Amino acid sequence: MSIDRATAAKVAKLARIRVDEADLPALADDFNAILGFIEQLQELDVSDVEPMVSVTPMRLPRREDVVSDGDQQKAVLANAPDAREGFFAVPKVVE
Amino acid sequence: MLDLTYQTPKPKVIAGAKHDWELVIGMEVHAQVASKSKLFSGASTLFGAEPNSNVAFVDAGMPGMLPVINDFCVAQAVRTGLGLKAAINLRSAFDRKNYFYPDLPQGYQISQLYHPIVGEGEVLVEMGDGTARIVRIERIHLEQDAGKSIHDMDPALSFVDLNRTGVALMEIVSRPDIRGPEEAAAYVAKLRQIMLYLGTCDGNMQNGNLRADVNVSVCRPGAYERYQETQDFSHLGTRCEIKNMNSLRFIQAAIDYEARRQIAILEAGGTIDQETRLYDPDKGETRSMRSKEEAHDYRYFPDPDLLPLEIEQAWVDEIAANLPELPDAKKARFIGDYGLSDYDASVLTADLDAAQYFEVVVAEAGDGKMAANWVINELFGRLKKDEADITASPVSPAQLAGVIRLIKSGDISGKIAKDLFEIVYTEGGDPAQIVEARGMKQVTDTGAIEAAVDQIIAENPAHVEKAKQNPKLAGWFVGQVMKATGGKANPATVNELVTAKLGL
Numbered sequence: 001m002s003i004d005r006a007t008a009a010k011v012a013k014l015a016r017i018r019v020d021e022a023d024l025p026a027l028a029d030d031f032n033a034i035l036g037f038i039e040q041l042q043e044l045d046v047s048d049v050e051p052m053v054s055v056t057p058m059r060l061p062r063r064e065d066v067v068s069d070g071d072q073q074k075a076v077l078a079n080a081p082d083a084r085e086g087f088f089a090v091p092k093v094v095e
Numbered sequence: 096m097l098d099l100t101y102q103t104p105k106p107k108v109i110a111g112a113k114h115d116w117e118l119v120i121g122m123e124v125h126a127q128v129a130s131k132s133k134l135f136s137g138a139s140t141l142f143g144a145e146p147n148s149n150v151a152f153v154d155a156g157m158p159g160m161l162p163v164i165n166d167f168c169v170a171q172a173v174r175t176g177l178g179l180k181a182a183i184n185l186r187s188a189f190d191r192k193n194y195f196y197p198d199l200p201q202g203y204q205i206s207q208l209y210h211p212i213v214g215e216g217e218v219l220v221e222m223g224d225g226t227a228r229i230v231r232i233e234r235i236h237l238e239q240d241a242g243k244s245i246h247d248m249d250p251a252l253s254f255v256d257l258n259r260t261g262v263a264l265m266e267i268v269s270r271p272d273i274r275g276p277e278e279a280a281a282y283v284a285k286l287r288q289i290m291l292y293l294g295t296c297d298g299n300m301q302n303g304n305l306r307a308d309v310n311v312s313v314c315r316p317g318a319y320e321r322y323q324e325t326q327d328f329s330h331l332g333t334r335c336e337i338k339n340m341n342s343l344r345f346i347q348a349a350i351d352y353e354a355r356r357q358i359a360i361l362e363a364g365g366t367i368d369q370e371t372r373l374y375d376p377d378k379g380e381t382r383s384m385r386s387k388e389e390a391h392d393y394r395y396f397p398d399p400d401l402l403p404l405e406i407e408q409a410w411v412d413e414i415a416a417n418l419p420e421l422p423d424a425k426k427a428r429f430i431g432d433y434g435l436s437d438y439d440a441s442v443l444t445a446d447l448d449a450a451q452y453f454e455v456v457v458a459e460a461g462d463g464k465m466a467a468n469w470v471i472n473e474l475f476g477r478l479k480k481d482e483a484d485i486t487a488s489p490v491s492p493a494q495l496a497g498v499i500r501l502i503k504s505g506d507i508s509g510k511i512a513k514d515l516f517e518i519v520y521t522e523g524g525d526p527a528q529i530v531e532a533r534g535m536k537q538v539t540d541t542g543a544i545e546a547a548v549d550q551i552i553a554e555n556p557a558h559v560e561k562a563k564q565n566p567k568l569a570g571w572f573v574g575q576v577m578k579a580t581g582g583k584a585n586p587a588t589v590n591e592l593v594t595a596k597l598g599l
Binding site for chain 2: 010014016053054058059060061062063064065066067068069070071072073075076077082084085086087088089090091092093094
């Protein structure tokens with residue numbers, strides 16, 4: 001698989017990262033180098049190996065269903081560029 | 096359990112300008128888990144709170160905050176899966192579905208794409224006309240809900256409330272087994288009923304706690320059968336997905352509109368673009384959500400913040416052992432044990448409160464069919480007049496059973512029983528005492544009735560002559576006797592006596 005400039009531009013857009021047109025070729029090259037490493041890894045036969053999801057011998061901790069958080073409207077909105085009447089106010093997005 | 100068998104309903108056929116078309120429908124139903132706190136945070140799920148007051152920093156997507164899963168939500172997903180006769184996966188995992196939207200502060204939704212907690216199951220969807228469709232469930236996965244955007248408070252701004260952000264949803268995905276708008280609505284209604292029995296979702300569609308995405312395609316008759324034989328989707332048409340519907344009526348209207356739209360395009364020689372559409376209930380039409388197209392590249396990957404979800408078979412078994420009796424089993428039992436018709440059993444099991452009410456009445460009154468008649472015709476009819484719910488019934492099951500017992504013992508006639516019911520409904524009180532106190536008891540004393548019959552016959556010689564010519568007119572005498580006794584004479588006895596005395 002090879003990443004061209006257009007694909008690099010699409011990935012940047014999906015991630016909402018602004019990339020100058022001039023930087024796209026270098027970005028595409030970086031992607032290709034990374035994918036190259038991964039292709040190399042794929043040469044290994046790991047069909048009998050369980051995917052490793054964690055390095056700690058731990059199970060997913062679970063919590064009880066109790067309300068223990070929230071009620072902090074001010075703190076939640078503290079970093080909002082614009083907040084009104086308890087809501088985040090954002091540029092209009094409408095379908 | 097009595098095994099009920101049904102015919103498969105015929106698929107809905109829409110006649111196009113050129114030929115007939117059939118519909119193929121698959122659904123994704125989002126059901127909010129009836130939990131107190133969110134799937135990955137301890138914030139409340141309470142509806143209608145002050146904006147952004149039920150928000151933990153986890154929900155707000157603050158840096159460094161980590162999700163911790165709610166055990167109860169996991170149990171409810173398992174419970175729902177068991178209720179849909181589905182396979183439970185002891186090992187499931189969470190993935191990130193990446194997209195940007197103001198009501199999704201994390202920038203991704205935590206969902207279960209690759210390893211859902213519940214696998215294949217099925218739902219029996221009765222159509223009320225003796226037919227029923229088995230709709231296969233493909234999977235149920237746990238995921239986070241998004242927040243809410245309000246667009247009409249300001250001309251230039253959208254207002255965002257994150258109270259719903261992170262609330263646990265069960266997404267129930269069906270196979271494309273639904274064949275018409277009515278079936279689609281009945282399917283959602285059945286899921287809702289099952290979840291209400293299980294207590295896993297409150298089923299409130301108006302608040303959006305239960306909503307559906309509907310995939311609709313059309314095909315020529317015969318194509319669906321070829322798909323069934325081969326499981327090859329190429330026999331089916333291209334589908335469009337109608338998003339986020341929270342009314343059974345809108346679901347039907349949207350499917351109907353969408354099918355006709357697709358048929359018109361195909362018959363004009365066009366092709367269907369696979370796309371996401373939105374139903375506009377005001378205009379009664381669906382329209383394309385173009386903005387969703389690019390967002391379809393969700394770049395799913397396993398969530399590094401969450402280990403796989405491992406549950407034990409013993410825990411699943413314990414949940415299974417504590418499942419309540421579900422609608423299908425309850426209905427079959429009502430038919431089998433109480434001799435009810437399919438229709439009556441469906442009506443009484445549609446709602447758990449109604450079913451419980453009925454069972455108390457039967458237990459005390461003894462007669463299943465009679466109890467069903469009284470609950471459905473008299474009680475439901477009367478409650479409907481007051482727009483009241485069964486839980487607010489002024490007549491308790493014990494009182495209704497009392498009325499029925501008085502009919503069965505012959506103390507009152509069916510007609511008087513209706514008057515008695517109205518008294519109990521509006522004034523309350525013990526039915527037996529009311530009958531005693533107000534002299535409503537039926538007269539079964541043959542002597543008294545005989546006297547009344549004799550008197551009516553003596554006073555109406557002309558009617559006697561007519562009745563002898565035409566025995567059907569005996570009914571007039573019965574009516575007169577009932578009137579003379581204030582409706583308290585036993586109608587069967589009156590009938591017998593009238594027939595005998597007139598020599599019919």
